[in-house]
Amino acid sequence: MLGKQVLVIDDEENLRHYLQMVLGEAGYQVGVAVDGVEALEKMQHHTWDIVLCDIRMPRMDGMAFLKEAKAKGLEGTIIMMSAYGTVDTAVEAMKIGAYDYVSKPFNADEIILTIKKAEERERLREENVRLKEEVQRDYDLENIVAKSEAMRKIFDLIKKVARYKSSVLITGESGTGKELVARAIHYNSDRKDKPLISINCGAIPENLLESELFGHVKGAFTDAIRTKKGLFEMANQGTMFLDEIGELPQGLQVKLLRVLQDGEIRRVGDTASFQVDVSLIAATARDLASEVKNGRFREDLYYRLNVLPIHLPPLRERKEDILPLVERFIELYNKKLGLRIKGATKEALERFLQYSWPGNVRELENIIERGMILAEQDTIGLEALPMHVQEGATSTPVPSGLSIKKNARDIEIKLIKEALKKTGANRLRTARILEISHKALLYKLKNYGLENYGKGGEK
Numbered sequence: 001m002l003g004k005q006v007l008v009i010d011d012e013e014n015l016r017h018y019l020q021m022v023l024g025e026a027g028y029q030v031g032v033a034v035d036g037v038e039a040l041e042k043m044q045h046h047t048w049d050i051v052l053c054d055i056r057m058p059r060m061d062g063m064a065f066l067k068e069a070k071a072k073g074l075e076g077t078i079i080m081m082s083a084y085g086t087v088d089t090a091v092e093a094m095k096i097g098a099y100d101y102v103s104k105p106f107n108a109d110e111i112i113l114t115i116k117k118a119e120e121r122e123r124l125r126e127e128n129v130r131l132k133e134e135v136q137r138d139y140d141l142e143n144i145v146a147k148s149e150a151m152r153k154i155f156d157l158i159k160k161v162a163r164y165k166s167s168v169l170i171t172g173e174s175g176t177g178k179e180l181v182a183r184a185i186h187y188n189s190d191r192k193d194k195p196l197i198s199i200n201c202g203a204i205p206e207n208l209l210e211s212e213l214f215g216h217v218k219g220a221f222t223d224a225i226r227t228k229k230g231l232f233e234m235a236n237q238g239t240m241f242l243d244e245i246g247e248l249p250q251g252l253q254v255k256l257l258r259v260l261q262d263g264e265i266r267r268v269g270d271t272a273s274f275q276v277d278v279s280l281i282a283a284t285a286r287d288l289a290s291e292v293k294n295g296r297f298r299e300d301l302y303y304r305l306n307v308l309p310i311h312l313p314p315l316r317e318r319k320e321d322i323l324p325l326v327e328r329f330i331e332l333y334n335k336k337l338g339l340r341i342k343g344a345t346k347e348a349l350e351r352f353l354q355y356s357w358p359g360n361v362r363e364l365e366n367i368i369e370r371g372m373i374l375a376e377q378d379t380i381g382l383e384a385l386p387m388h389v390q391e392g393a394t395s396t397p398v399p400s401g402l403s404i405k406k407n408a409r410d411i412e413i414k415l416i417k418e419a420l421k422k423t424g425a426n427r428l429r430t431a432r433i434l435e436i437s438h439k440a441l442l443y444k445l446k447n448y449g450l451e452n453y454g455k456g457g458e459k
């Protein structure tokens, strides 16, 4: 783990040396500048976590430096060092963006305590930004609806996986809950107080992605006017979530492999690399194994990522989750939208169970939110559902992916049920309507568990 970087700005040589020694012993990496001009120059090249700045200095004094640093938007928490007679100025400095001040003379403990306080504030600030981004949804496992057998298994898997640092690969169709699971893993691990940084690999142009992930040094490319930390560095000791990993360009696949193998990253344009401690979760809706076969995804990276695989089945394959999810979303949006919807009508719920949910849980969530807004009373009825969901059961077949076998089976079941209803479950007439032999019908009824269908025992 890299020590925090402190820049000391003071015209007194003795004090610079003293601070270099004291802070160095306390584990900080210390740089020095003799005045504001030199400090600004050094801050262009490098990002400092903490800046200790004297007030009276030749050339550019502390106040002028502070104004300039703020105007340029330079990173780093600035602490003023005020000598006798400059306390008013120090207070003034805090009004324009200095974090704190210490009065000279100070001893080692005092200055270290001040820096520690500043670090704590910085940590809190970063955490605050993070918490805001999470829009009040916390990621306790209780927030994951898991009624079906398949989801209960995943639920247990999350708890297990969270204990290890090994890479996790989450796969599943769009909207199945991949991001939700990734967050649950982080917040149930012992890294939960450290950052969870996510990035969508498909959302950032290839030429910017590398510097986004690994950072860059000043001058690495035309727009690199100063050194910038990458996301991996920001995720240090925490978790990095790489969404849509299948979109990662080949060149970056090699670099990611290096992070996974050696824990090393190198900023763009830098000659040296350094260590980070990051636990990696990747997600994709693509079939990575076949991407590997096609040569679009590196095999070695695939095996590195796939140490702990979690596959989220589509919603149509775990219908037991549908009604609990409906309940959950109604509760959630009642709070969010200030509504008092009690539930959905029997007809609407039936449609939900029959519909195929190509957009999975996200589609269900959207339809519930929409339905709650459109509901005329305090229940969601059929009329509040989009046409394609209202029709779901009767007119369109249930698409089971692109599998002809599965779809044909679904259609057969539907046609047989229709025919049985029409004939009052008379087997001979049913077979005739379906244009199949009586024997074939009996076989199919048995196969699909429809022997009692239409005789009062339908399911």
Ligand SMILES: Nc1ncnc2c1ncn2[C@@H]1O[C@H](COP(=O)(O)OP(=O)(O)OP(=O)(O)O)[C@@H](O)[C@H]1O
Pocket: 143, 144, 145, 146, 172, 173, 174, 175, 176, 177, 178, 179, 180, 181, 285, 325, 328, 361, 362, 365
């Ligand atoms: N089991 C679940 N319980 C409660 N909410 C869920 C569950 N699964 C998914 N959701 C919710 O459904 C929405 C979609 O989930 P998420 O964004 O995690 O899906 P995704 O697989 O990452 O989708 P995409 O591939 O499109 O990015 C989110 O609002 C999420 O909170």
Ligand SMILES: [Mg+2]
Pocket: 178, 179, 243
């Ligand atoms: Mg997602």
